[in-house]
Amino acid sequence: MQSPQVNMDMQMAWRNVWRNPRRTWLTVGAICFACMVLIFMLSFQFGSYETMINSSVKINTGHLQVQAAGYFDKKNMRRVINDPKPVMQMISAIKQVEAMTVRANTFSLVSSEDRTYGAMIVGIDPAHEPEVSTLKQLIRKGEFLPEKTGSDRALIGSLLARNLKVVIGDELTILGQGKDGSVAASIVTICGIFKSGIDGFDRNTLHIPIKTFQAVYFMDAAVHEIVINANSLHDVAAVKKEIINGLKNIPEGKKLVVMDWDELVPGLTQAIRIDLISGIIFWFLLVLVVAFSILNTFLMAIFERTREFGVMMAIGTTPQRLVKLLLYESNFMTIVGVGLGIIIGCGITGLFQVYGIDMSGASEMLKQYGISGRIYPRLSLITAFAGPVLVWIITIAVAFYPAMKIKKLQPIEAMTHV
Amino acid sequence: MPIVEVKGVDKVYHQGDTAVHALDNIHLSMDAGSFAAIAGPSGSGKTTLLNMIGGLDLPDHGDVIVDGRHFSEMNQSQLAQLRLNRIGFVFQAYNLIPVLSAVENVEYVMLLQGVEKAERRDRAMAMLDEVGLTEKYDNRPAELSGGQQQRVAVARAIVSNPAIVLADEPTANLDSKTGEGLLRIMAEMNERRNVTFIFSTHDKMVMDYAHRLVLLRDGMIDDDRSK
Known part of the structure; x- marks a missing residue:
């Protein structure tokens, strides 16, 4: 049970907080604003990271890939998973796996009637690729690859199609090197043009059915990647x-490695890290401004109330009790500011979480990670409370300095303070 | 037995290079139940002497003994405890706590002493009744007149049953009628409760009410007479 003394001290502190309502509201407003901004920024950042990761992995890498050891670094087409079936059977038994597919990749020359460009030829499974990636949804012209085995159809990136000056129905000649070292060549017909918004992907990639790939490049049943989404x-x-x-x-298992999206798209992680660091710097600057506001309020309070503190000390109030009183006051202001900030901040963020923020005019960097539509801030316990707790800790720490000045006051000096 | 003893007290303040002798070898003794005034012109040292007796300021030389306690042997914390339990203060500018109501201001000292809430509220109300503020329990200082505030200050000083009450020019901000009313209340308290009152003043009315008058001049006792 609280002692009656604590109650009266708290009552005094609460009344003191409202002695100068305008100044209190300004300080509370600064704390509230900082919390709102922190909640929104943090939720927005976390939401955008998730969008970036999901967009990026769904266009290309998937959450996880199984590859032959060393394939990721050198992209040597002979480093293959010779028999993907037992690996896929094992993976399909994992309950957190949502979908998987196989892919094979190699670099080849691609020629149209007028031009020749180098491109990454990607063999995909038309039946399972749409379960793992958004490639099918990225088709802007034509249609996705037909599911029938050994089709000679191809999907081409929009920028590569523009460079090669080809449209739907045009033929392309592929010329490269097979897995066995022999010349690999084929003619495919463009059935679809995709546009991901990621320039590198749209400029360099040609997708053909995995069976066609395996036949053209003498791969037998081998693939380069098993792409998995959790x-x-x-x-x-x-x-x-x-x-x-x-x-x-699995017999072949020792030669295989498992890589997650973090390892597959290191640039994405770096971009997130850089963004997070710049975010943290911004938060600290914001909190610092609020801290100075609190400091100013309390220094003013002490300056204005020095005589009063002197009288209170004269009639027997200990300096420790006055320090406690001031800390109650700073806590009350912070609690009101932080409380309002959490309520308003979560409300605003919640609205944007439902309706999203239009990023159609997104910068080139965001486009590189597939963000070209709406970003949805992701409100969570962490995003709702991390910022406000930081504000609370710093404001209380700052309030200690003026509160400690009280300890040095002598009653007689304080009472004659002008 | 004296409740207050001042023994050879000196106090020098420094204003730049100039040393001002606020008190110069003061010897003074007051018995319990005294109703005394320390008077003198501005700068004579009366407030300084009152602060010394209240333990708010310490002498450069000499000692002050209140209720048998030697200030020279006490640290700041012990002095604060002595002020809380044995000394009541009434200030010229009332100096009530502005965010507390009249009854809460009176309660506050008892709160510091650790008195239970119910008891402190009863005693505070009874004390306000004694100083004639029955209708003003819940008014804050800003809602009270100067005379009413000073009566609350007197109630706050008395309520903790102190050995002495030190009043620094208590009537200076009051009109003569209100000032006399306040003095009458303090005189009654002195008679009824045997509380020692020591005033610093240059108000003739306070000097007339006092049973003993100590006159200071230039930090020294010029005259000390009982009526």
């Missing part, structure tokens, strides 16, 4: 662990 980003680590364990029981 149910959510949070499941990735667990799925990776299970696949690593599962590979130990």
Whole structure:
């Protein structure tokens, strides 16, 4: 049970807070604004990271890939998964796996009637690729690859199509090197043109059915990648662990590695890190401004109330009790500001979480990560409370300085203070 | 037995290079139940002497003994405890706590002493009744006249049952009628409760009410007479 003394001290502190309502509201407003901004910024950043990661992995890498050891670094087409079937069977038994598909990649020359360009030829499984990536949804002209085995159809990136001056129905000649070192050549017909918004992807990529790829490049049943999507980003680590364990029981497993999106798209992680660091710097600057506002309020309060403190000390109030009183006052202001900030900040962020923020005019950097539509801030316990708790800690720490000045006051000097 | 003893007290203030002798070898003794005034012109040292007796300021030389406690042997914390439990203060500018009501201001000292809430509220109300502020329990200082505020200050000084009450020019901001009313209340308290009152003043009416008058001049006792 609280002692009656604490109650009266708190009552005094609360009344003191409202002695100068305008100044209190200004300080509370600054704290509230900082919390609102922090909640929104943090939610927006986390939401955009998730959008960036999901957009990027769904266009290209997937959450996880199984590859032959060393393939990721050198892209040597002979480093293959010779028999993907047992690996896929093992993976399909993992409950957090949402979907998977196979891919094969190589670099070849692609020629139209007028021009020749180098391009990454990607063999995909038309039946399962749409379950893993958004490639099918990115088709802007024509249609996706037909599911029938060994079709000679191809999907081409919009920038590559423009460079080669080709349209739907045009033929392209592919010329490269097969897995066995012999010349690989084929003619494919463009059935669809895709546009992801990621220039590098749209400029360099040509997709053909995996069976066609395997036949043209003498791959037999081999593939370069098994691309896996987990149910959510949070499941990735667990799925990776299970696949690593599962590979130990497969004969070819020792030659295979499992990579997650973080390893597959290191640029994305770096971009997120840089953004997060710049965000943190911004938050600290914001909190610093609020801290100075609090400091100013309390220094003014002490200056204005020095005589009063002197009288209180004269009649027997200890300096410690006055320090406690001031700390109550700073806590009350901070609690009101932080409370309002959390309520308003969560309300505004919640609205944007439902309706999203239009990023159609997004910068080139965002486009590189597939963000060209709407970003939805992601409100969570962390985003709702991390910023306000930081504000609370810093404002209380700042309030200590003026409160400690009280300890040095002598009653007689304080009472004669002008 | 004296409740207050001042023994050979000196106090020098420095204003730049100039040393001002606020008190010069003061010897003074007051018995319990005194109703005394320390008077003198401005700068004579009466407020300084009152602050010394109240333990708010310490002498450069000499000692002050209140209720048998030697200030020279006490630290700041012990002095604060002594002020809380044995000394009541009434200031010229009332100096009530502005965010507390009249009854809460009177309660506050008892709160510091650790008196239970119910008891402190009863005693505070009874004390306000004694000084004639029955209708003003819940008024804040800003809602009270100067005389009413000073009566609350007197109630606050008395309520903790102190050995002495020190009043620094208590009537200076009051008109003569209000000032006399306040003095009458303090005189009654002195008689009824045997509380020692020591005033610093240059108000003739206070000097007339006092049973003993100590006159200071240039930091020294010029005259000391009982009536």
